[in-house]
Amino acid sequence: MATKEVWEGECRGGPMDGQSGESRYPKGFLLVDKGSARAWIYDWDSSTRQFLVRDPMGDPLDEEGRRKAANAHTYDVRVLP
Amino acid sequence: MTRRAQQWEDCYVSAVFAGIIGDANHTAGYHLSIEDNPSTNYSVVLPDDKAPPGDWPRNQASGTDMSMSTADMKTDYARMLVVYHDRSDPRRKYVRGYNGWDGVGSAKRLDFAKNTIGTSSSDHKWHGHREDFRRYVNDPEATRAIVSIHKGETKEQFMGGSSMTMLCTFGDVDPAGDPEEGRVAALQARLWFLGYDTGNPPTDGNYGPKTRDALKAACASVGWTCTGEAFWAGEWAALGKAEILHWAAAAGHTHPDDDGGTGAGPHKHDTAAVGVSVTVPAQEVTITIPSFTATGTAAAGETSGPEPV
Numbered sequence: 282m283a284t285k286e287v288w289e290g291e292c293r294g295g296p297m298d299g300q301s302g303e304s305r306y307p308k309g310f311l312l313v314d315k316g317s318a319r320a321w322i323y324d325w326d327s328s329t330r331q332f333l334v335r336d337p338m339g340d341p342l343d344e345e346g347r348r349k350a351a352n353a354h355t356y357d358v359r360v361l362p
Numbered sequence: 363m364t365r366r367a368q369q370w371e372d373c374y375v376s377a378v379f380a381g382i383i384g385d386a387n388h389t390a391g392y393h394l395s396i397e398d399n400p401s402t403n404y405s406v407v408l409p410d411d412k413a414p415p416g417d418w419p420r421n422q423a424s425g426t427d428m429s430m431s432t433a434d435m436k437t438d439y440a441r442m443l444v445v446y447h448d449r450s451d452p453r454r455k456y457v458r459g460y461n462g463w464d465g466v467g468s469a470k471r472l473d474f475a476k477n478t479i480g481t482s483s484s485d486h487k488w489h490g491h492r493e494d495f496r497r498y499v500n501d502p503e504a505t506r507a508i509v510s511i512h513k514g515e516t517k518e519q520f521m522g523g524s525s526m527t528m529l530c531t532f533g534d535v536d537p538a539g540d541p542e543e544g545r546v547a548a549l550q551a552r553l554w555f556l557g558y559d560t561g562n563p564p565t566d567g568n569y570g571p572k573t574r575d576a577l578k579a580a581c582a583s584v585g586w587t588c589t590g591e592a593f594w595a596g597e598w599a600a601l602g603k604a605e606i607l608h609w610a611a612a613a614g615h616t617h618p619d620d621d622g623g624t625g626a627g628p629h630k631h632d633t634a635a636v637g638v639s640v641t642v643p644a645q646e647v648t649i650t651i652p653s654f655t656a657t658g659t660a661a662a663g664e665t666s667g668p669e670p671v
Contacts, residue, residue, distance in 0.1 A: 287485055305485055313378045313429075351381045351427075358380045359429045359488060 288325050295321045295334030296361055302332040303359075310357035311350050318342045322356070366505045367426045370492070373512040374438065376431035380489050382423050392425030392458065392493040408475060410495035411458070424458075424494040436465045438490050441514045446472045446479075451517045453507040458493040461486040502558055502579075 288309075292302040297312060302323060304310040309325040309332055319339040323332035351358045364382065371377045382393060390403045396413050397420045399406045405425075406412060413420045430438060439462035445451045446460075460472045461482040469486035472479055482491075498504035510520040558576035561568075 287483070303485060303488070315378065316375065348379060351379050357429075358378055360376045360378050360431055362432050362488065 290325070290330040290332055292323060292332045293334065294337045295323065295339065297321075297323065297332070298334070300362070304332070304357040306355055306357045308355045310359045311347060312339075312359055312361065313342060313347055314339075314361060315342070320347060364426070366494075366508060367428070369505065369509040370426065370428055370512045373509070373514075374430055374434040376429075376434045378429045380427040380429040382426055392496075393423050393427075395422055396420040396496060405458070405493070406496075408458075408495070410497045413496065418497045418499060422496075422499050424496045424499040425491065426494075427489050427491050429489040432463075432465065432488070435463050435488065435490060437514070438462055438512060439464050439470065441511055442472055442492075445511050445517075446474060448517060453511055453517070453520060456494055456498045456501075456504040456507050457511070458495050459491075460493070461491040463487040 286305070288304045288307060290302060292298060292300050295312065296314070302310065304323075304325065307325060309323045312321040312323060314320070318341060320342045321337075321339040322335040324335055325331075326333050347358060350356050367379050367382065371379050390399050390405070392405045394405075396406050396411075428438075439460075442457075442460045442462065443464070445454050445457070448454065454474060457474045459474055461469060462472075463469045463486060468481040469484060470479060471482040471486075492508070494504065494508065507520065558579055559572055560576050561570060561572040
């Protein structure tokens with residue numbers, strides 16, 4: 282099923298530094314790595330049209346938090362490509 | 363997150379659940395319930411998606427999104443594609459559509475109802491989107507079938523490995539505790555894993571009405587009538603016999619003899635009380651269930667149980 286709007290831009294910092302990012306939601310995306318049990322928040326910057334990592338070191342993965350994010354419609358939930 | 367979504371996520375190292383509930387981007391379709399959709403939307407007009415009064419729920423979505431790495435996405439798409447192309451695959455009937463990517467060109471959409479392959483939006487290069495027919499949204503057999511696809515099982519593996527096999531490969535699970543309670547807890551765990559309601563908490567070791575009803579429903583799913591009365595006897599032989607009976611009936615095994623044996627070693631059991639005679643060859647099953655993992659080889663009459671982790 283096609284989505285109507287997607288936010289696209291370069292990622293700055295963190296595991297996706299320099300890579301192209303995409304989110305279906307306006308605030309950015311949560312990057313999840315189950316293997317290392319860590320997550321990074323990438324905030325969408327509308328002025329530069331980039332995703333900026335909030336903390337390059339990331340945070341311990343909050344299982345409940347990431348599931349809530351999946352249905353919260355503000356941040357997308359993604360994994361490393 | 364639903365159990366079906368959790369099991370899809372568990373199929374891939376990278377996979378992370380990315381949503382079910384509709385939002386500004388999903389204003390119609392399978393991410394919304396029947397009652398929240400326009401009456402003419404494609405997701406509520408097919409027979410298996412409509413909900414006449416009294417039928418499957420009108421208030422649940424049946425679309426799931428799963429973010430994956432490129433490698434896992436390509437694998438998942440390939441597994442779906444195999445089933446899409448095989449009209450004889452019984453798992454096919456549960457899936458309405460799937461959006462994903464094979465790594466080449468645009469993201470793709472597999473429409474199982476129309477039997478077409480089209481393109482999809484670019485975000486489906488990194489997240490799979492699966493639509494299940496609404497009538498099966500709470501169906502445990504649908505869950506087993508759909509998860510089987512994501513696991514990469516062949517059609518033959520799915521058809522040959524009855525869900526009942528999993529019920530018949532456990533024994534004493536808690537040597538330090540009450541053996542019968544342990545066995546019942548193990549049974550409950552498997553029923554719960556298969557999607558049946560065994561109460562709250564799901565593995566309390568008590569063989570109550572919900573557990574008995576769940577077992578009867580699981581047996582019925584493979585076309586066998588189960589009274590569940592064997593468990594009330596509280597005897598290992600009866601429990602073992604019921605387990606083996608369930609598995610064998612599902613696998614189509616029959617045997618006229620009964621040596622009345624119990625415990626370890628191969629046995630032939632006559633379940634005259636319910637009209638089925640069975641012989642159970644060795645069966646290796648590995649499952650992972652909440653709080654413990656079970657791995658073992660169950661020879662006829664012998665069962666191996668889960669070990670707490």
